[in-house]
């Protein structure tokens with residue numbers, strides 16, 4: 412079973428809650444995904460410090476664990492403030508830490524990220540950092556107190572799928588005991604299956620589901636792919652074989668040629 | 669003949685007042701504002717875009733919205749501009765345009781030259797666009813002023829501004845108070861929409877232009893007097909405080925990306941409207957203690973008010989009117 416900060420979860424899929432056609436569609440997508448955790452953007456759905464009461468109420472009523480995020484924050488201090496607000500609004504120490512370095516590509520600013528992770532951990536938060544696949548950054552995040560890592564596999568919203576599978580493999584090998592969740596860049600269920608086959612512990616999705624033609628159906632498709640990838644990882648997969656190079660002399664060839 | 673009270677002179681209230689009067693009923697309309705259409709309706713783009721809206725809305729929004737332009741044309745002659753909608757995107761976001769096309773119907777693809785023919789101001793700025801020929805738009809403020817006039821001509825009585833509310837024996841009350849109904853109607857929430865008006869003589873558009881973007885989609889709706897309504901954000905909150913710096917920046921950035929001349933335009937107005945919405949973002953006629961409410965118009969007030977108003981009027985009107993409607 413997946414264990415994140417002492418909490419056991421039966422689903423390996425986390426779902427973002429932004430940009431669905433309606434809250435009703437969102438609820439249905441969460442239900443059909445079987446997700447045990449949803450992320451919520453505090454910044455997007457608040458203005459002037461006032462929270463989106465009815466929408467947050469709706470999220471609370473989904474009956475799943477809430478992982479507030481700091482999407483839209485561009486500095487450590489901004490992210491820390493947002494995390495504290497999130498703790499107030501949702502009564503949770505969990506925070507998905509996003510510190511964006513570039514407005515356009517939404518690439519994380521890993522320097523500010525590590526700084527914010529350290530301060531938030533000191534203040535009792537359980538930090539889920541959105542990071543790149545860089546191993547040194549990952550080490551610094553762990554040193555800062557993080558017990559989960561959430562690397563991207565491609566830029567947010569790109570739907571490009573795993574751009575650099577060998578970096579993901581290296582990360583898995585480097586941190587065998589840390590839960591690794593692929594956050595950002597997944598476009599289709601096969602992408603989710605691929606990273607799960609690499610041994611990743613879970614995936615986080617938003618755009619790929621929210622912007623699908625039928626979000627609840629796509630949520631279910633991702634859930635199935637995630638489970639399939641996990642099961643395959645545990646079952647042990649065959650490595651591909653290069654059939655172009657014969658491994659033994661071809662006996663039949665001499666006879667029939 | 670019965671006497672009805674309509675509470676709220678926004679697009680929903682005025683539309684249902686008209687539909688009741690048309691059926692021969694008597695109607696009083698109250699609003700605590702001094703003029704009609706000062707609520708969420710004041711900030712609307714006024715797009716009658718059932719095909720485009722289908723991108724994120726259920727099929728029923730399309731089917732119920734198809735007749736909206738005809739309805740407005742009939743009740744406020746001259747209000748409707750039938751020039752369609754143009755949908756564009758920055759080259760990098762072209763997949764958003766193909767995705768939009770795959771979710772919608774009623775459009776054709778335009779190339780560079782065809783875009784120039786349609787909107788000379790956008791010449792050379794976009795390689796591809798979607799054109800929704802059968803869509804329309806109107807100026808919400810003018811349309812509601814015109815609709816109020818039509819209502820007065822049909823004998824509707826307005827009680828505007830703070831004052832003693834009329835004490836009469838009403839057959840039923842219609843709650844059309846828009847976002848003010850949120851605390852009273854279960855399941856209703858508010859979705860904040862921020863917008864602004866730009867003024868420039870350097871750009872001319874004949875129809876609403878939507879520019880898709882993964883995070884900040886915008887639209888620009890041309891008005892008279894060189895004005896352009898630029899909208900709109902969608903934020904899950906009932907807070908109706910002034911537009912945020914971030915939203916202002918995003919809207920202006922996007923307008924600038926659509927046409928650099930918007931960078932020199934004057935910002936003549938900014939505004940914030942709260943769209944009342946149910947969880948499925950589809951409006952409803954709901955029963956209240958003393959009548960009905962038309963609630964949850966969301967971002968489809970002008971598009972769906974005619975259909976919702978008819979539905980409410982049919983339910984309230986007497987059996988004769990009901991039969992007549994079914995024959996019509």
Ligand SMILES: Cc1cc2nc3c(=O)[nH]c(=O)nc-3n(C[C@H](O)[C@H](O)[C@H](O)COP(=O)(O)OP(=O)(O)OC[C@H]3O[C@@H](n4cnc5c(N)ncnc54)[C@H](O)[C@@H]3O)c2cc1C
Nearest residue numbers: 676678679680707708709713714715846861941969970971
């Ligand atoms: C930025 C923005 C852009 C939009 N663009 C479009 C668009 O392009 N096309 C489209 O179809 N829709 C659009 N909409 C949606 C549309 O504006 C709303 O759906 C619609 O205006 C809601 O109308 P309403 O009559 O329900 O509410 P309102 O317009 O808010 O009217 C309610 C009225 O009730 C009055 N009132 C409140 N309480 C009381 C009371 N107790 N007693 C008496 N009177 C009361 C208020 O003063 C107000 O006049 C947009 C909305 C926004 C915010």
